[in-house]
Structure formats: C-alpha cells, structure tokens
Amino acid sequence: MQVYPMYIDGRPLTLSARREVINPATGEAFAAVSEAGAAEVDLAVAAARRAFPAWRDLADSAREQAVIRLAEVLEAAMPELMELVTLETGKPLHGLNQVGAGMEVGGAIAWTRATAALSLPVEVVQDNAEARIEIHRRPLGVVASITPWNWPLMIAIWHIMPALRAGNTVLIKPSELTPVATARFVELANAVLPPGVLNLVTGGAEVGAAIASHAGIDKIVFTGSTNTGRRIMASAAGNLKRLTLELGGNDAAIVLPDVDPQTIAPQLFAAAFHNNGQTCACLKRLYVHRSQYDTLCAALADLARSAVVGDGRAAGTELGPLQNPAQLAVVEALAADARAQGGVVLAGGHRLARPGYFYAPTIVSGVSNGCSLVDEEQFGPILPVIVYDDIDEAIRLANDSPNGLGGSVWSDDPARAAEIAARLECGSAWVNTHGAIQPDAPFGGVKQSGIGVEFGVHGLAEYTSIQTLKIMKKP
Numbered sequence: 165m166q167v168y169p170m171y172i173d174g175r176p177l178t179l180s181a182r183r184e185v186i187n188p189a190t191g192e193a194f195a196a197v198s199e200a201g202a203a204e205v206d207l208a209v210a211a212a213r214r215a216f217p218a219w220r221d222l223a224d225s226a227r228e229q230a231v232i233r234l235a236e237v238l239e240a241a242m243p244e245l246m247e248l249v250t251l252e253t254g255k256p257l258h259g260l261n262q263v264g265a266g267m268e269v270g271g272a273i274a275w276t277r278a279t280a281a282l283s284l285p286v287e288v289v290q291d292n293a294e295a296r297i298e299i300h301r302r303p304l305g306v307v308a309s310i311t312p313w314n315w316p317l318m319i320a321i322w323h324i325m326p327a328l329r330a331g332n333t334v335l336i337k338p339s340e341l342t343p344v345a346t347a348r349f350v351e352l353a354n355a356v357l358p359p360g361v362l363n364l365v366t367g368g369a370e371v372g373a374a375i376a377s378h379a380g381i382d383k384i385v386f387t388g389s390t391n392t393g394r395r396i397m398a399s400a401a402g403n404l405k406r407l408t409l410e411l412g413g414n415d416a417a418i419v420l421p422d423v424d425p426q427t428i429a430p431q432l433f434a435a436a437f438h439n440n441g442q443t444c445a446c447l448k449r450l451y452v453h454r455s456q457y458d459t460l461c462a463a464l465a466d467l468a469r470s471a472v473v474g475d476g477r478a479a480g481t482e483l484g485p486l487q488n489p490a491q492l493a494v495v496e497a498l499a500a501d502a503r504a505q506g507g508v509v510l511a512g513g514h515r516l517a518r519p520g521y522f523y524a525p526t527i528v529s530g531v532s533n534g535c536s537l538v539d540e541e542q543f544g545p546i547l548p549v550i551v552y553d554d555i556d557e558a559i560r561l562a563n564d565s566p567n568g569l570g571g572s573v574w575s576d577d578p579a580r581a582a583e584i585a586a587r588l589e590c591g592s593a594w595v596n597t598h599g600a601i602q603p604d605a606p607f608g609g610v611k612q613s614g615i616g617v618e619f620g621v622h623g624l625a626e627y628t629s630i631q632t633l634k635i636m637k638k639p
C-alpha cells in the first residue's frame with residue numbers, strides 16, 4: 165500500500181505511526197499517511213517561519229510566476245489527481261452535471277491561475293505638499309490551512325494559493341479522511357517552491373488542535389463544521405490569530421409560483437445532489453409554493469429514482485457513496501426522524517445493499533421547520549421539500565436557521581426574485597441558480613456559517629494586514 169509522505173522544509177517525512185485511507189466505494193484501505201503529533205507541527209511551523217522573510221521579500225511578479233508554475237504542476241498531474249480524489253472521496257470522475265473529480269482538479273487549476281493574476285495595489289489616500297499617505301497590504305507570516313473531506317484538493321488550493329500569492333508561507337493539514345490528493349500535490353509543488361514555503365502535516369483532530377493553539381502561526385484558514393470552527397476560534401485567541409472560517413451551511417431555495425416546475429426540477433436536483441449532497445453550498449431545504457408542490461415533488465422523486473449511483477470510477481456514475489460511515493449514519497438518523505415526524509419518503513430512504521457507504525437519493529415531503537431534517541445540515545443525498553403559501557412565510561422559514569451560507573430564489577421574473585433574494589440572510593444569494601461560485605466573486609458565510617470570505621481581491625486581502633505609511637514631505 166502506498167504511503168504518502170508529509171513535507172516539511174522541502175523534504176519528505178514518513179513516521180512509523182500510520183493512518184489508512186479508505187475508499188468509500190469499497191470500505192477498503194488503498195493508501196496510508198503518517199499520523200503526526202505536536203512535534204511535527206513544531207517542525208513545520210519552524211520551517212515556514214524560516215522561509216517567510218525571503219518569500220515575503222520576493223518581487224510580486226516572482227510570486228505571481230510561482231503560482232502560475234503551480235497551476236502547470238496541477239495541470240500536468242490532472243489524471244493522477246482525479247483518480248486520487250475519486251478514490252479518497254468516492255465522488256465520480258465526472259458525475260451528475262459534470263460535478264466530480266474532473267471538476268475538482270479543473271477547478272483547482274482555474275482558481276490557481278485566477279489567483280496568480282490578482283493583485284492588491286497600493287492605495288493613496290492623500291498626496292499633497294504636506295504629506296503622502298499610502299495603504300499597503302503586507303503578508304501576515306505563517307498561514308495554517310485545515311481542510312475537510314468533501315472537496316479536499318479544491319479547498320486546499322483555495323487556501324494555499326491566495327496565502328502564497330500574498331507573500332505568506334503555509335502549513336496545511338488535510339482531513340485525515342482525505343489526505344492523499346493534497347499530499348501528492350504538495351509533493352509536486354515542493355519540486356518548484358523554495359523549501360519551507362509549503363509544508364504538509366497529516367493527522368486528525370489532535371494535530372488540528374495543536375495548529376489552532378500554536379503561537380508561531382499568524383492566521384488559520386479553516387473549512388469544516390461549525391463546531392470545529394468554534395473550537396479553533398477559541399484556541400486561536402492565545403496569539404490573536406487572524407481567521408477565515410468557512411463553516412456549515414443549510415441553504416434554502418424558494419420556488420415562486422410563476423415558474424414551470426418541470427423546467428427547473430433537473431437544476432434543483434443537481435443543486436441538491438451533486439457530490440451526493442456533500443457540498444457546503446448544496447441546496448439543503450427546498451421551499452415550494454403550494455400550487456407547484458405536488459408536481460415538483462413528483463419530478464424530483466423521478467430524478468432521484470433514475471440517478472445512477474455507483475463506484476465513482478465506473479463510466480456513467482452520477483452519484484457515489486457517502487464519504488464516511490459517520491456521515492451515512494447522520495443521513496440515516498435524519499431520515500428516521502423525518503419518518504417519525506410524518507414525513508413522506510417519495511424516493512429512496514434506504515442504504516444500498518453493496519459494500520461501501522451508499523445511500524439511495526432520497527426526497528422527503530410533508531416536513532417543515534422544526535424537523536431535524538430541515539433544521540440541521542444533512543450533508544448527504546436526502547432533500548426535504550417544504551410547502552409554503554405566501555412569500556413572507558417562505559422568507560421567514562428560510563431565515564429561521566443559525567446558518568447563513570447561501571440561498572436562492574427561482575422565478576420567471578428575475579427582478580422580483582432578486583428583491584426576495586436580497587432579504588435572505590446569507591453570504592451568497594442566487595437567482596435561478598444555486599451554489600454557483602467563481603474565482604473573482606467573494607464567497608463566505610454569515611451567522612454561524614463563518615467569518616470572512618474567499619476568492620477575488622476580497623479573499624486575497626484576508627491574507628494580508630494593512631500598513632498605513634505616512635510620508636511627511638518635510639522633516
């Protein structure tokens with residue numbers, strides 16, 4: 165079994181303590197990584213600190229070129245990285261609506277190129293006979309990235325690239341469930357970056373906790389669950405680490421009565437079920453006007469029954485397994501609770517009788533807020549469809565959540581839908597689409613879904629602090 169090394173100070177490091185990596189389509193191990201401890205975190209932080217001054221002092225154009233070289237590294241390794249992403253996450257190579265490992269690696273390349281092209285020019289707020297005042301963006305120092313298991317490589321790239329582009333050095337700890345594609349990328353990246361600029365430590369929650377409390381780290385960028393985000397925020401207080409927290413979502417979509425349910429059903433289905441529902445900004449609660457409710461529920465149930473579920477490496481697979489048995493258990497418990505509360509399972513509602521962590525795509529009607537399937541993030545292939553009678557009620561129900569990542573409104577009248585979308589309490593609001601992200605548009609959560617944004621110049625700025633430089637023209 166292949167063991168993927170950690171990288172510290174430009175050198176591979178493998179420990180005797182190992183953790184196996186499971187293919188969720190089979191339940192069997194296919195690779196292993198080292199299980200680090202606080203000692204390896206110390207070594208990686210020290211390496212990143214040593215590498216920081218030279219990386220910071222490079223010309224901006226040299227860092228831009230380095231990030232472009234990383235895009236080329238990703239591109240050259242695309243088939244291998246796609247295979248690793250499918251093996252460790254279970255997501256299909258292509259998948260429903262082409263959302264799969266190809267999109268993950270392709271997105272990683274696109275985001276890397278787009279981030280290379282970003283810059284944060286000096287702003288001048290005053291320039292007269294008396295003084296010139298400039299606002300500079302300076303890198304923070306050592307940035308630690310902690311990633312989840314649902315889009316492991318893409319999220320790693322979202323963290324690493326702006327951090328490096330802005331002049332920081334990086335330590336990344338991928339999810340212990342999906343460390344392999346990230347480990348392979350870091351290995352390839354270390355062939356083109358100076359030693360210590362990008363370091364990798366593998367391990368579980370204890371390693372994450374050691375990072376969160378480490379005094380040698382200046383910022384943490386974390387994507388994962390809200391509970392872990394709270395723990396990181398508490399531990400980060402010791403040295404006032406800067407934080408970007410991209411946390412859980414429970415996105416609502418509201419369908420207005422003027423839209424044809426048959427037309428939008430496939431788009432809604434893809435928004436809810438791509439990557440088997442295991443995307444932070446998947447559609448997770450669907451509010452439908454009573455006049456369209458039965459037709460839309462039936463159309464979604466048909467789509468759920470006809471979706472091709474299987475091993476992500478097989479041609480034609482649209483949906484893979486859940487990534488891990490704990491998430492499968494969450495989905496099973498939410499389905500059981502919905503049934504107990506009078507929910508009607510229109511499609512699915514059961515595991516598949518095969519090895520691995522497969523669950524049939526599931527549509528549940530007859531539930532509303534107050535049922536755990538609606539109130540909690542399911543992060544799996546089960547969608548509650550909720551009826552409403554008037555739009556103010558729908559908006560109230562959509563906003564009745566501690567989360568605030570994304571939300572959408574579907575209508576033939578985009579201007580009216582945009583007015584309704586503006587009333588949703590979420591960081592990204594969409595009209596006639598859901599979960600649509602791109603490298604130049606900021607993305608982040610409000611309420612318990614996070615702090616800060618990623619992507620574009622707003623995201624890049626989060627890897628810097630402001631230095632105000634006032635130059636008096638005469639002593």
Ligand code: NAD
Pocket residue numbers: 310311312313314315337338339340367368369370371372373374376387388389390391392393395396409410411412413443444445541543569609613614
């Ligand atoms: P998780 O919080 O369980 O784990 C995420 C990472 O945190 C892992 O690397 C884990 O090892 C580490 N970790 C665990 N305990 C830690 C601790 N005490 N201190 C520091 N690190 C610790 O999340 P997950 O189950 O891997 O991911 C699923 C969650 O991520 C969902 O809630 C999903 O909505 C969210 N998510 C959010 C976004 C977004 O952009 N907002 C994107 C993807 C996923």
